[in-house]
Amino acid sequence: MKNSVAESMAFFTSEAFDAKFRYDGKDLGAVCSEGRTVFKVWSPPAEKIELRLYKDGIAEEVYCRRQMQAGEKGTWKAEFPENLHGMYYDYLVRIDGRDTRTADPYAAGCSCNGGRSMAVDLSRTNPPGFEADRAPEGCGEQIIYELHIKDFSHDADSGIPGEYRGKYKAFTVTGTGGDYPTCVDYLKKLGVTHVHLLPFFDYGSVDEAGDEKQFNWGYDPVNYNVPEGSYATDPNDGTVRIRECKEMIQALHKSGIRVIMDVVYNHTHHEDSWLQRMVPGYYYRYEEDGSLANGSACGNDIAAGRSMVDNYIADSVMYWAREYHMDGFRFDLMGLLTVELMNRIRAELDEAFGPGEKLLYGEPWSADDSPMEKGTRAAHKKNAGYLNDGIGIFSDDTRDVIKGSVFYAEEPGFVNGGAGLEPMVLHAVTGWKDGGACFEPKSCRQIINYVSAHDNYTLWDKLVLSMHGEKADFHRQYADVLAANKLAAFMYFTCQGNLFLQAGEEFARTKLGEDNSYCSSPELNMLRWRRTVEYGELVEYYRGLIRLRKKLPGLCDKSPEAAARVMCRRIHGEGVVSFLVDNRASRPSPWEELFIVYNASDREWKVALPEQGCREGEAALQAAGHQAAARRENCEVGETEGTVWEILADGSQADCCRAAVFTEEGIPAAPHSGILLGRRKRV
Numbered sequence: 184m185k186n187s188v189a190e191s192m193a194f195f196t197s198e199a200f201d202a203k204f205r206y207d208g209k210d211l212g213a214v215c216s217e218g219r220t221v222f223k224v225w226s227p228p229a230e231k232i233e234l235r236l237y238k239d240g241i242a243e244e245v246y247c248r249r250q251m252q253a254g255e256k257g258t259w260k261a262e263f264p265e266n267l268h269g270m271y272y273d274y275l276v277r278i279d280g281r282d283t284r285t286a287d288p289y290a291a292g293c294s295c296n297g298g299r300s301m302a303v304d305l306s307r308t309n310p311p312g313f314e315a316d317r318a319p320e321g322c323g324e325q326i327i328y329e330l331h332i333k334d335f336s337h338d339a340d341s342g343i344p345g346e347y348r349g350k351y352k353a354f355t356v357t358g359t360g361g362d363y364p365t366c367v368d369y370l371k372k373l374g375v376t377h378v379h380l381l382p383f384f385d386y387g388s389v390d391e392a393g394d395e396k397q398f399n400w401g402y403d404p405v406n407y408n409v410p411e412g413s414y415a416t417d418p419n420d421g422t423v424r425i426r427e428c429k430e431m432i433q434a435l436h437k438s439g440i441r442v443i444m445d446v447v448y449n450h451t452h453h454e455d456s457w458l459q460r461m462v463p464g465y466y467y468r469y470e471e472d473g474s475l476a477n478g479s480a481c482g483n484d485i486a487a488g489r490s491m492v493d494n495y496i497a498d499s500v501m502y503w504a505r506e507y508h509m510d511g512f513r514f515d516l517m518g519l520l521t522v523e524l525m526n527r528i529r530a531e532l533d534e535a536f537g538p539g540e541k542l543l544y545g546e547p548w549s550a551d552d553s554p555m556e557k558g559t560r561a562a563h564k565k566n567a568g569y570l571n572d573g574i575g576i577f578s579d580d581t582r583d584v585i586k587g588s589v590f591y592a593e594e595p596g597f598v599n600g601g602a603g604l605e606p607m608v609l610h611a612v613t614g615w616k617d618g619g620a621c622f623e624p625k626s627c628r629q630i631i632n633y634v635s636a637h638d639n640y641t642l643w644d645k646l647v648l649s650m651h652g653e654k655a656d657f658h659r660q661y662a663d664v665l666a667a668n669k670l671a672a673f674m675y676f677t678c679q680g681n682l683f684l685q686a687g688e689e690f691a692r693t694k695l696g697e698d699n700s701y702c703s704s705p706e707l708n709m710l711r712w713r714r715t716v717e718y719g720e721l722v723e724y725y726r727g728l729i730r731l732r733k734k735l736p737g738l739c740d741k742s743p744e745a746a747a748r749v750m751c752r753r754i755h756g757e758g759v760v761s762f763l764v765d766n767r768a769s770r771p772s773p774w775e776e777l778f779i780v781y782n783a784s785d786r787e788w789k790v791a792l793p794e795q796g797c798r799e800g801e802a803a804l805q806a807a808g809h810q811a812a813a814r815r816e817n818c819e820v821g822e823t824e825g826t827v828w829e830i831l832a833d834g835s836q837a838d839c840c841r842a843a844v845f846t847e848e849g850i851p852a853a854p855h856s857g858i859l860l861g862r863r864k865r866v
């Protein structure tokens with residue numbers, strides 16, 4: 184290996200390096216099977232590697248030492264003629280004459296707090312029925328609920344037994360909450376299609392042997408391929424976290440919900456990681472002066488774009504998809520990874536599980552600049568056009584136009600008094616496919632529409648702060664904030680693209696104005712289940728929006744032609760816009776056209792239907808090609824005369840159905856609310 188930073192950077196990404204050291208085998212780690220266990224690591228600079236086996240996770244006494252044999256491409260191997268399931272292990276890696284102890288970056292299991300790896304025969308960790316576990320059928324839309332495992336059931340009102348609170352096991356409990364279901368029963372009733380779980384690979388910021396007062400979001404990876412131990416009922420036995428994590432996924436699947444894993448391949452908890460100890464300098468990016476790059480703002484950046492880094496990340500994703508039946512992945516700071524890597528992961532998942540079967544999306548930004556590898560493109564928003572259209576990006580444009588900046592509490596968006604945002608709102612409706620943003624998505628399939636996530640203020644707190652300023656009382660049920668909350672939800676639920684909400688957004692979740700609660704108390708972070716009753720009306724509104732959305736193929740359409748369904752976009756005045764959506768599809772829907780109005784103003788508006796001639800999108804739709812044409816053939820096209828308009832949602836109710844009464848000037852659209860009409864063919 185070379186010495187100076189510039190030299191090693193150049194060498195690590197050179198063809199010479201790849202020719203000599205790129206190892207594409209899928210057998211790194213400890214692979215246990217009947218009568219055999221093979222340990223294999225990749226460390227080109229090592230002079231010697233010693234494998235040490237231990238009978239448990241903490242005892243100092245080494246049960247067995249074995250010198251690893253050097254193999255092809257910088258790999259090292261040790262083989263045993265027995266199944267060593269449950270055996271703990273680590274390595275002494277000699278580089279430049281110095282031995283460094285490390286756990287295995289490819290380990291499938293580990294000790295309490297992850298300092299030692301564990302050999303696992305994965306088939307022995309499956310809960311009953313796990314082999315038959317399948318993801319529930321899709322419904323044509325992704326409605327993603329972002330959840331932290333501890334938040335979910337830390338509250339005693341969750342109805343979860345004490346020993347399961349804050350654990351994977353909480354997801355296996357049903358029948359909680361009686362008349363007002365909580366936890367998984369609640370999610371099922373709410374109707375979300377996906378649960379996106381904040382990091383649950385093994386992370387470092389919580390002491391697994393410590394108490395339940397600890398809390399962290401978990402964006403500090405230690406063992407990428409092992410579940411976090413603080414969510415297990417016993418962190419000391421390395422098999423328990425694996426089994427219980429699988430039980431959680433199985434239970435969600437049984438409830439009709441797919442599961443997405445939040446993955447953090449852009450940085451590690453510390454630079455002194457297993458990756459670094461195994462191959463110093465290879466897995467991280469450095470500045471020219473030799474200091475660590477810090478585009479993650481977490482102290483280090485993983486060097487995506489190097490062959491063995493990319494192999495590591497892609498193999499890890501495939502491992503979770505195969506072994507744990509994960510249905511999708513959310514990439515933290517995806518802007519620090521590369522377009523090439525993301526497209527590769529998309530292709531590998533499609534190949535193994537079927538096109539689009541696994542959901543992929545991420546944050547299309549980084550915290551700061553990072554020295555990317557030569558010849559790579561950052562998986563950044565501005566490069567959306569280079570990403571496969573099956574890779575989604577969080578739309579900060581949609582988020583900010585609806586409710587205002589995430590950085591400045593007082594800055595409003597459309598629903599809370601922002602001015603001049605009407606044109607942007609009408610672009611957001613198409614998932615920015617029509618231009619109008621600083622990037623060009625391939626289709627709205629790439630767009631994740633949302634107004635709140637774990638980062639920054641909850642939606643409720645943001646609205647309270649921007650609408651009531653310094654006198655803000657987060658516990659007060661402000662009527663104007665409730666209306667703005669509903670309108671915000673109404674808006675993103677009527678935008679094309681995928682839908683995403685932070686857990687509890689639908690019951691006015693508050694963190695009392697804390698905008699970065701990553702290590703705040705569990706009490707501040709947890710879902711307070713009583714609020715589902717206190718804010719029952721808001722919950723019902725979201726539930727209605729979720730049900731309704733699934734019935735509207737014109738909004739669910741993820742094809743590149745979907746934007747052409749949005750027609751006759753009009754600005755009626757300050758804070759008042761409307762548009763039509765062609766809702767015809769081969770998938771049956773009672774309504775062939777939708778008319779949608781957002782009224783963020785202080786007064787009622789009468790909004791007339793657009794003139795017949797304004798459906799300029801029709802021509803575009805026809806020109807857009809075969810998909811649209813195919814849809815058209817399967818539908819009967821009704822004229823306005825033979826049809827009736829129905830109100831499907833307004834400011835107080837969603838997924839209702841009652842006749843719309845037009846006055847001469849149009850349909851009355853109440854202040855601070857949306858209205859959605861469907862044109863049904865008269866029978």
Ligand code: CA
Pocket residue numbers: 296297385386387388389391405411412413
């Ligand atoms: Ca941990």
